[in-house]
Amino acid sequence: MRWLTLKLRAQLVFFILCTCVICQCGLINGEICQSKNIRNNVTNLRSLENCTIIEGHLKILLMFGAKSGDFQGLSFPKLRVVTDYVLLFRVYGLETLSDLFPNLTVIRGNNLFFNYALVIYEMLQLKEVGLHSLMNITRGAVRIEKNPDLCYLATLDWSMILDSVEDNFIVANKNERECGDVCPGTAQGQTLCTQTTINGHFRGRCWSQTYCQTSKCQSSFFPLLHLLCHYFRYVSFEPFLCLFRLTCEPCAGPCPKACQGNKTIDSVTSAQALRGCTVIEGNMVIKIRGGTNIAAELEASLGQIEVIKGYLSIRRAYALVSLSFLRKLHTIKGEQLEADSYAFYALDNQNLRQLWDWSKHNLTIERGRTFFHFNSKLCMSEIRKLEKITGTKERNQKNDIAARTNGDQASCEMQLLNFTSVKVRYNMIILKWNSFWPSDYRDLLGFMVLYKEAPFKNVTEFDGQDACGSNSWVIADVDPPPRTNQEDPGYLIRSLKPWTQYAIMVRTQLSASDEHQVHGAKSDIIYVRTNASKPSGPLDPISSSNSSSQIILKWKPPTSPNGKITHYRVICHKQEEDSDLYKFDYCLQGMKLPSRTPTHLDSEDEQKWNRTEEPNSGGGCCTCPKTKMEIEKQQKEIAYRKTFEDYLHNVVFESKQSRPRRSVENPEPIGSTHFYSTMSSLQTTTASYKEEEKDDKVSKVVENVFGRESTVISNLQHFTSYKIEIIACNHLTDPGRCSMATYVSARTMPELKADDIPGPVTHEIVNEEPPHVLVKWHEPPSPNGLIILYEVFYRKVGDTEPHSICVSRLSYEKFGGTKLTLLQPGNYSVIVRATSLAGNGSFTGTTYFFMPSLIYGSLFFIM
Numbered sequence: 001m002r003w004l005t006l007k008l009r010a011q012l013v014f015f016i017l018c019t020c021v022i023c024q025c026g027l028i029n030g031e032i033c034q035s036k037n038i039r040n041n042v043t044n045l046r047s048l049e050n051c052t053i054i055e056g057h058l059k060i061l062l063m064f065g066a067k068s069g070d071f072q073g074l075s076f077p078k079l080r081v082v083t084d085y086v087l088l089f090r091v092y093g094l095e096t097l098s099d100l101f102p103n104l105t106v107i108r109g110n111n112l113f114f115n116y117a118l119v120i121y122e123m124l125q126l127k128e129v130g131l132h133s134l135m136n137i138t139r140g141a142v143r144i145e146k147n148p149d150l151c152y153l154a155t156l157d158w159s160m161i162l163d164s165v166e167d168n169f170i171v172a173n174k175n176e177r178e179c180g181d182v183c184p185g186t187a188q189g190q191t192l193c194t195q196t197t198i199n200g201h202f203r204g205r206c207w208s209q210t211y212c213q214t215s216k217c218q219s220s221f222f223p224l225l226h227l228l229c230h231y232f233r234y235v236s237f238e239p240f241l242c243l244f245r246l247t248c249e250p251c252a253g254p255c256p257k258a259c260q261g262n263k264t265i266d267s268v269t270s271a272q273a274l275r276g277c278t279v280i281e282g283n284m285v286i287k288i289r290g291g292t293n294i295a296a297e298l299e300a301s302l303g304q305i306e307v308i309k310g311y312l313s314i315r316r317a318y319a320l321v322s323l324s325f326l327r328k329l330h331t332i333k334g335e336q337l338e339a340d341s342y343a344f345y346a347l348d349n350q351n352l353r354q355l356w357d358w359s360k361h362n363l364t365i366e367r368g369r370t371f372f373h374f375n376s377k378l379c380m381s382e383i384r385k386l387e388k389i390t391g392t393k394e395r396n397q398k399n400d401i402a403a404r405t406n407g408d409q410a411s412c413e414m415q416l417l418n419f420t421s422v423k424v425r426y427n428m429i430i431l432k433w434n435s436f437w438p439s440d441y442r443d444l445l446g447f448m449v450l451y452k453e454a455p456f457k458n459v460t461e462f463d464g465q466d467a468c469g470s471n472s473w474v475i476a477d478v479d480p481p482p483r484t485n486q487e488d489p490g491y492l493i494r495s496l497k498p499w500t501q502y503a504i505m506v507r508t509q510l511s512a513s514d515e516h517q518v519h520g521a522k523s524d525i526i527y528v529r530t531n532a533s534k535p536s537g538p539l540d541p542i543s544s545s546n547s548s549s550q551i552i553l554k555w556k557p558p559t560s561p562n563g564k565i566t567h568y569r570v571i572c573h574k575q576e577e578d579s580d581l582y583k584f585d586y587c588l589q590g591m592k593l594p595s596r597t598p599t600h601l602d603s604e605d606e607q608k609w610n611r612t613e614e615p616n617s618g619g620g621c622c623t624c625p626k627t628k629m630e631i632e633k634q635q636k637e638i639a640y641r642k643t644f645e646d647y648l649h650n651v652v653f654e655s656k657q658s659r660p661r662r663s664v665e666n667p668e669p670i671g672s673t674h675f676y677s678t679m680s681s682l683q684t685t686t687a688s689y690k691e692e693e694k695d696d697k698v699s700k701v702v703e704n705v706f707g708r709e710s711t712v713i714s715n716l717q718h719f720t721s722y723k724i725e726i727i728a729c730n731h732l733t734d735p736g737r738c739s740m741a742t743y744v745s746a747r748t749m750p751e752l753k754a755d756d757i758p759g760p761v762t763h764e765i766v767n768e769e770p771p772h773v774l775v776k777w778h779e780p781p782s783p784n785g786l787i788i789l790y791e792v793f794y795r796k797v798g799d800t801e802p803h804s805i806c807v808s809r810l811s812y813e814k815f816g817g818t819k820l821t822l823l824q825p826g827n828y829s830v831i832v833r834a835t836s837l838a839g840n841g842s843f844t845g846t847t848y849f850f851m852p853s854l855i856y857g858s859l860f861f862i863m
């Protein structure tokens with residue numbers, strides 16, 4: 001045993017300890033699984049069956065076809081620990097997690113979903129969280145949002161589970177007042193669960209009707225976790241979000257801004273000093289040689305300059321490819337001149353290929369001549385155009401422009417390449433163009449396809465391009481076609497955004513030849529809009545009810561319309577009242593009387609909703625949110641929401657991709673790009689029509705809304721809860737061009753007299769043991785929601801104190817009323833009123849009856 005070093009011994013002890021603890025917890029039967037990302041089909045959940053610890057996250061999402069029956073009997077009792085986070089999103093039909101994960105004890109939150117370790121979002125049918133074994137969320141907070149049926153939230157004390165409850169975000173779930181939230185024992189009038197105080201509210205804590213919230217940890221379990229932490233490698237990533245700080249600076253003085261003095265631009269920094277200048281009161285010399293992202297930086301800094309009072313000199317500015325960054329320069333006054341002669345001076349700019357795109361730019365030189373020498377890539381035609389447009393042609397002298405040293409290394413006589421076919425899909429463009437061969441065909445290295453997003457039809461070839469590698473275009477290389485092939489060269493541009501206009505051009509790529517000038521070719525810039533596709537869902541729906549038959553809805557348009565939104569579909573499903581309401585006896589002591597409230601929006605809510613629409617509507621330069629913290633929070637919130645939008649969005653694209661591939665290889669011919677203008681001419685009207693569909697059980701109202709983001713749904717039942725789907729469509733008839741639904745729920749207002757008992761209260765004297773009076777009345781035929789209980793007030797004529805009894809729904813159903821056991825004979829009066837989910841109805845009229853003493857007497861006799 002001596003050979004056992006101390007270290008080895010320690011390892012052995014550790015190993016034994018591990019094994020023991022693992023055996024004790026039943027881990028030996030389990031497995032450690034990697035992150036689980038479970039979607040689409042309930043059967044995919046089976047991959048969890050052997051997992052005891054998920055070393056990573058657990059995401060269950062996007063099961064649109066699931067029904068509540070699919071989850072029956074489905075349980076993963078082995079699962080104890082998730083080391084990152086748990087996320088649930090749009091799993092339809094799932095009503096509780098209590099059966100699914102009965103033993104999930106710890107969520108460690110090593111890596112979080114944003115700041116959250118547990119996220120439950122838009123789970124439409126979830127009624128309770130039910131993770132009754134969950135004892136500890138070690139890091140991160142809880143976010144439970146937009147689950148319209150979710151109750152048992154007020155009965156949870158998160159501080160028993162996690163340390164920083166103030167970061168929890170639990171909103172837009174079922175209205176707490178509408179939740180029955182009956183903890184175990186309550187229905188029997190007992191208190192079985194631990195009671196704690198939150199916000200001054202003392203009550204029992206439970207996960208559901210059957211499970212109390214406990215904080216009793218199995219003592220053997222937590223050491224295990226600590227061991228695991230050492231035993232397994234935990235790689236921790238930095239949060240994957242790259243949050244950009246929103247920079248915002250006020251306008252520097254009134255526009256225009258005149259900048260004094262001579263300016264030399266030799267670096268990005270010196271250009272930045274001129275940001276915002278519109279007039280240069282002196283001369284400007286540009287001699288920038290290098291830097292990063294020069295074209296974009298120069299445009300941002302110098303793009304506002306309109307007038308240069310002196311001269312413009314560009315010398316040895318090797319970084320420049322084009323002068324288009326001087327986007328607004330329209331006048332050079334020439335009040336001072338370079339070498340007393342020149343207002344425009346260009347010397348030895350090796351990469352300068354373009355001055356401006358003269359079809360879009362105008363420049364006047366009021367005084368002085370122009371100088372061009374040793375600009376080897378700048379074609380003479382460019383310079384001649386400048387002479388003509390600026391009006392210097394007449395002033396210039398013979399040697400001002402050197403014909404031999406300008407454009408000597410460029411292929412200046414470009415032929416026009418014509419596109420022969422342009423076909424478009426929602427995410428790709430297929431191009432073909434004329435084949436082109438230079439005089440020596442070996443000089444053709446291939447073609448370059450240049451493309452970029454172009455919201456406006458004003459891009460030019462050299463925008464954003466510099467000689468240091470920056471280019472605002474995406475460039476694809478295309479090999480020359482085989483010499484023998486008669487087919488036109490072509491290219492398929494992939495991964496484009498739907499419904500987005502792209503600028504596209506093609507140019508030849510030629511080998512530089514020392515012996516002879518090579519003439520290339522390029523196309524004009526064309527603009528092509530990709531096809532529309534499914535939009536993303538409408539945003540921020542709000543609902544309110546202003547009458548017993550109407551619901552007012554408002555929402556905001558989707559962030560990615562991916563087309564022109566033609567209409568919205570609003571589908572209103574009637575919701576049945578909670579079945580628990582029929583089950584419990586609310587006359588029992590200690591039962592909270594359930595109530596429901598109609599959905600109502602006060603003007604404050606509405607203002608809040610309005611505000612989120614345009615965060616920068618304050619006018620002026622830009623209104624900064626107050627602190628850096630706030631900005632970061634806001635950015636994070638945006639990123640958080642976008643993640644879910646993307647989840648939904650990806651569903652759209654996954655289903656698109658499963659279409660037949662034929663369309664890529666063999667697209668249908670498309671005539672011309674003008675075709676697309678017809679897309680935008682789709683009419684919008686502000687009409688709407690309504691179709692009423694009757695499912696066998698649920699009644700639903702479907703309405704199409706054209707040309708606005710709001711609607712009023714009428715002819716609804718009073719005091720009824722509706723679940724409303726709002727869908728955005730960008731095609732009038734194709735259902736494949738409608739978004740995923742956004743959900744909101746609402747309850748209509750109560751009907752005023754609906755809870756009044758119809759007809760009179762009747763009575764029947766029953767001469768039985770014990771003798772009693774059967775008081776009967778009719779049920780309100782169409783109450784607000786449902787009748788929970790009746791109150792019967794009776795009084796012996798002559799007495800002052802009335803007696804009251806509570807008659808629950810269940811006991812009313814037994815007799816159609818209630819039994820009154822009256823010991824004293826005499827005249828009695830009785831009145832009744834019903835209590836519905838909306839509150840109390842009116843009292844009935846008073847009914848009198850006479851309780852004969854005979855019955856009392858016979859009873860007395862027997863005794």
Ligand SMILES: *[C@@H]1O[C@H](CO)[C@@H](O)[C@H](O)[C@H]1NC(C)=O
Pocket residue numbers: 046047048049050
């Ligand atoms: C779970 O374990 C059982 C028995 O070892 C095995 O048959 C089954 O394939 C496992 N399931 C998964 C999803 O690994």
Ligand SMILES: *[C@@H]1O[C@H](CO)[C@@H](O)[C@H](O)[C@H]1NC(C)=O
Pocket residue numbers: 040041042043065066
């Ligand atoms: C889920 O998968 C099962 C078995 O693979 C299949 O029978 C069922 O149709 C699927 N359900 C959905 C909604 O795709």
Ligand SMILES: *[C@@H]1O[C@H](CO)[C@@H](O)[C@H](O)[C@H]1NC(C)=O
Pocket residue numbers: 025026077078102103
């Ligand atoms: C898990 O939960 C079930 C049911 O709640 C229970 O019977 C079982 O003992 C628990 N533990 C394990 C390791 O499965």
Ligand SMILES: *[C@@H]1O[C@H](CO)[C@@H](O)[C@H](O)[C@H]1NC(C)=O
Pocket residue numbers: 135136137138159160161162163222
């Ligand atoms: C959760 O567990 C961690 C470590 O085991 C502990 O520091 C933390 O206080 C626990 N939180 C709660 C609320 O019990």
Ligand SMILES: *[C@@H]1O[C@H](CO)[C@@H](O)[C@H](O)[C@H]1NC(C)=O
Pocket residue numbers: 261262282283336
């Ligand atoms: C600008 O440069 C010109 C000569 O190029 C010189 O005459 C003039 O004084 C300079 N102006 C200033 C403000 O330095």
Ligand SMILES: *[C@@H]1O[C@H](CO)[C@@H](O)[C@H](O)[C@H]1NC(C)=O
Pocket residue numbers: 362363364
């Ligand atoms: C360019 O500007 C000059 C002077 O402002 C004007 O005379 C000329 O017509 C303009 N040319 C074009 C094409 O707009």
Ligand SMILES: *[C@@H]1O[C@H](CO)[C@@H](O)[C@H](O)[C@H]1NC(C)=O
Pocket residue numbers: 415416417418434435436
């Ligand atoms: C492109 O079309 C123009 C006129 O439409 C024509 O002059 C030119 O030769 C064509 N170019 C090629 C390469 O076919």
Ligand SMILES: *[C@@H]1O[C@H](CO)[C@@H](O)[C@H](O)[C@H]1NC(C)=O
Pocket residue numbers: 456458459460463
């Ligand atoms: C194109 O036009 C739009 C709107 O007129 C303008 O905002 C944008 O800066 C222009 N872009 C270019 C490259 O000229």
Ligand SMILES: *[C@@H]1O[C@H](CO)[C@@H](O)[C@H](O)[C@H]1NC(C)=O
Pocket residue numbers: 424425426531532663679
């Ligand atoms: C692209 O849009 C056009 C015009 O709407 C349509 O005719 C064509 O069928 C669309 N192509 C595809 C693949 O959807």
Ligand SMILES: *[C@@H]1O[C@H](CO)[C@@H](O)[C@H](O)[C@H]1NC(C)=O
Pocket residue numbers: 546547550552712
């Ligand atoms: C409810 O609001 C809608 C829309 O604002 C209005 O047309 C309707 O008359 C209102 N109903 C009542 C009862 O106020």
Ligand SMILES: *[C@@H]1O[C@H](CO)[C@@H](O)[C@H](O)[C@H]1NC(C)=O
Pocket residue numbers: 603606607610
């Ligand atoms: C919200 O905005 C709409 C339209 O901009 C306006 O008509 C309405 O009065 C605003 N509501 C509030 C409460 O500011």
